[in-house]
Structures are given as structure tokens and as C-alpha cells.
Amino acid sequence: xxFGVMMAMLGRGFVITVELFFLTLLGSLPLGVVIALGRMSKxxxxxxxxxxxxxxxxxxxxxxxxxxxxxxPYYVFGINLTPDSKWTATVIAFILNYAAYFAEIYRSGIQSxxxxxxxxxxxxxxxxxxxxxxxxLPQVIKRILPAMANEIITLVKDTSLAFAIGVAEMFxxxxxxxxxEGSMIPFLLAGAFYWLFNxxxxxxxxxxxxxxxxxxx
Amino acid sequence: MSxxxxxxxxxxxxxxxxxxxxxxxxxxxxxxxxVVAIIGASGGGKSTLLRCTTLLExxxxxxxxxxxxxxxxxxxxTAVYGDKNVLHEAKLRFGLVFQNYNLFPHYTVIKNLIDAPxxxxxxxxxxxxxxxxxxxxxxxxxxxxxxxxxxxxxxQQQRVSIARALCMNxxxxxxxxxxxxxxxxxxxxxxxxxxxxxxxxxxxxxxxHEMAFARDVADRIIFxxxxxxxxxxxxxxxxxxxxxxRTRAFLSRxxxx
Numbered sequence: 001x002x003f004g005v006m007m008a009m010l011g012r013g014f015v016i017t018v019e020l021f022f023l024t025l026l027g028s029l030p031l032g033v034v035i036a037l038g039r040m041s042k043x044x045x046x047x048x049x050x051x052x053x054x055x056x057x058x059x060x061x062x063x064x065x066x067x068x069x070x071x072x073p074y075y076v077f078g079i080n081l082t083p084d085s086k087w088t089a090t091v092i093a094f095i096l097n098y099a100a101y102f103a104e105i106y107r108s109g110i111q112s113x114x115x116x117x118x119x120x121x122x123x124x125x126x127x128x129x130x131x132x133x134x135x136x137l138p139q140v141i142k143r144i145l146p147a148m149a150n151e152i153i154t155l156v157k158d159t160s161l162a163f164a165i166g167v168a169e170m171f172x173x174x175x176x177x178x179x180x181e182g183s184m185i186p187f188l189l190a191g192a193f194y195w196l197f198n199x200x201x202x203x204x205x206x207x208x209x210x211x212x213x214x215x216x217x
Numbered sequence: 218m219s220x221x222x223x224x225x226x227x228x229x230x231x232x233x234x235x236x237x238x239x240x241x242x243x244x245x246x247x248x249x250x251x252v253v254a255i256i257g258a259s260g261g262g263k264s265t266l267l268r269c270t271t272l273l274e275x276x277x278x279x280x281x282x283x284x285x286x287x288x289x290x291x292x293x294x295t296a297v298y299g300d301k302n303v304l305h306e307a308k309l310r311f312g313l314v315f316q317n318y319n320l321f322p323h324y325t326v327i328k329n330l331i332d333a334p335x336x337x338x339x340x341x342x343x344x345x346x347x348x349x350x351x352x353x354x355x356x357x358x359x360x361x362x363x364x365x366x367x368x369x370x371x372x373q374q375q376r377v378s379i380a381r382a383l384c385m386n387x388x389x390x391x392x393x394x395x396x397x398x399x400x401x402x403x404x405x406x407x408x409x410x411x412x413x414x415x416x417x418x419x420x421x422x423x424x425x426h427e428m429a430f431a432r433d434v435a436d437r438i439i440f441x442x443x444x445x446x447x448x449x450x451x452x453x454x455x456x457x458x459x460x461x462x463r464t465r466a467f468l469s470r471x472x473x474x
Contacts (some may be wrong), residue, residue: 114319116319117321119315120319120321122272122273123273123308123311123312124308124333124381124385125305125308125309125333125337125385126333126336126337130336130337134332134336138323139322139323142323215322215323215366215367216322216367217366217367
């Protein structure tokens, strides 16, 4: 097979990979905030529920969660599975899993903000949501950026787990090509794609970090 | 508001942390234009008193009013607080300057001053900004509007935090050991600002360890020990001629350093 054709096929897989990456971030970044706030809630049942949720999501393999979410509609509700449901299940599993990790990073950031910041905001009359959005969150973002970069880079590579359920992302494509061609070249190329992707992620995170470097505390 | 009505009035306030009875029936009224200094040993209850008055903590029994606004009422030995709106309204009537400044590090100096007036008080941005610039100039901070707090010295940061509190146009300004985190030389520049405010008849309540400053600036000094007001009086009277044994002991310890 020609190199160009191989690249085109890998490129199509790459598009799926990128799609999974962005959909996961789109869902898990905000969901993580909700989980983190629940985890820190004074309402004990909610706090325990979120703690349990995080424990399950971090304590079991993402691959297993993908299968669980894929098969759940059939076993629990008797709904017939379609080829599309593989993709849906994968996206949902990734969002739920990554939201748990992000929640813990958010929590570490939120809890690192000194009490005095809340007290200063309180006596100035800010409501609790204004305090969170205007005073706490911007400072949290700066503090958690390195940890977030780590997690997002891991996500780029974790997208390859979707191969196990049969989503045609880049790693599946590379494996199929390698088997047909009897060559390791497709794997090498896929590796290069992941690396390049992560270099872009690194550059972007680095820029954001530099932009927030105008103050320290 | 009539001039003889106190701006802040606490009556028979009690506060415990577990078995530790920190405030044991404190009553205090601050009149318009008055500067009150609160002195006393660490752990004597002065910070707790200030935190209760500024609603950072709730007391167990007693009452609190800001002018005509009743914030907490004593019902059979239990303090009953007003609803959210009452507490919010009360917070707009006072300002608090913290020992550690607690400026918002991600905001510029000017933004530290104008954000709450715009967001909380919904005042006009241009008006607030003009006022903020004026305040910064009064604090000797002109030209620092667009710096962030970490670029300023401790003394400058504390002056910004005083300006931030003043920008809300409070009736009364509280200070919680405003110079305790500062070097002696930086202490003076902050004390000067507070002196200037006193000469302009800003109503202030200052918890401080600076005896000389308290004597100079305060109309009235209150000595608190073990959760009660042991003695109060004019600055001269209390520092030069203390009546109570505990006051004398405290002041003599201070003079010895």
C-alpha cells in the first residue's frame, strides 16, 4: 500500500481521536466542577455519594467502564444495541471517568485558596456564587494548571482505549493496517500523531500558564 | 441618622468555642466620629469580638445593631440573627481591614477597590473609579493603580486594603491588628493613614498592639481580658492612670516588651 493512502486512513482515524478528545473535555470539564462542589458539600449524603462516585471511577479500568456503559442499556432496560451506541457509550464513559479526575484536581485547587480570601469577599458583601466565580475560581485555575496539563495529556493517549470496543479511532486503524501490511510502520506513524497532538496540548497549556503569570501569591 | 445614635451597638454578647467561653457578656456602643481602640492580651477575646461584630462568626447570646438595623436580637439567652437580606445590608454598613490584608491577588490595585462597589453595590463604574483613584491618592498610592498586589510592599498592600474598605463608603471601619504583619518602618506609614482618617472623623474600631498609637489616635480605649471588658476610658485615663489591677499588669508587661 502506498504511504499516502496509509496516511489518509490514519488521518481519518485521527479525526475520530480528536473528536473523542474534545467531546470528553467538553463534557468532563464542567461536570467535574459539579462533582467537586458535591464532594465538598456540607450535605453529607451528597458528599458521600460523590466520594463513592469518584472512588468507582478512579478505582476501576476505563475500559471496563466503557463496556459497562455499552451493555447497560441492553441488560438493564432490554434496549437493542446499534453500531452507533458503541460511539455514544465510549464518549459517555470517557466523560464520566475524566470528570472524576478533574473533580479531584478542582477540589485540591479550591481547598488551597486561603480562608482570608473568602472572608474578605464576605465582608465586602459578595454572594457565595459571586465569591466563587470572581474571587476563587480564577485563582484556582492558575493553581491547577500543571495538574490539568498532566491529565489532558493522559487523555490524548487514553483515547486509544476506544479501540477495545471497536471504535475506529487512530489506534484501531493503525492496528488494522499493521496486520494487513505485515509492517510496524503504521504503529510508528500513529505514535508520531499522538506525540504531535500532545506537543500542541503542551504549547497551549504553556501559553495559558504564561498568561496567568502576571501575579503570584 | 441622628448624631447621638450609635453606629454599632453590641449588648451582652456571649460566644463559646466548645468549653471555651471566649466572650462573656460584652457590651459596646460606637458613636459617629468616634475612634475606639481595643487592647488586650492574645486569647483575651478581642479578635473574636471583632469577628463577631463583622459577622465572620456568630455569637451565641446577645444582640447586635448597626444604626437602625437590628442584626441579631437576644431571645431568652440565644442570639437570633436576621435573614440574609439583613446580614447583607449590615455588611454594606461596615468595612474590615485584616491583619493579612487579604487583597485579591489576581486583581489589579484599582480592580481590588472598584469590583465590590460595582458588582455588589451596583454603582456606576465611572463614579466608583473616580472615587477609587482619589482614595489611592489619599493613601499615597497614586501611580500604582494597575499593579497587582504582589508588586507592592506590605505597607502598601495594607493601605490598598484600607482604600478597598473605604471605597464601599462604610459607616464604620474595623481594623484587626492592621500592623501586626508589618515591619516597624512599614507600620508607621499605615498608622499615618489611620491617623489621617481619624482627623477626618471616620468612625473606627481598631484592635491593636500599638499602645502609643492607640493613645494618640483613639478617643476611647477598651481593655479586654478573659472575655470581658475590664476597663474603658479615654486614652489618657486608661493608659496613664489605669484603675484596674489587670489593666496595670497588662500595660506594665507591654512597657517591658
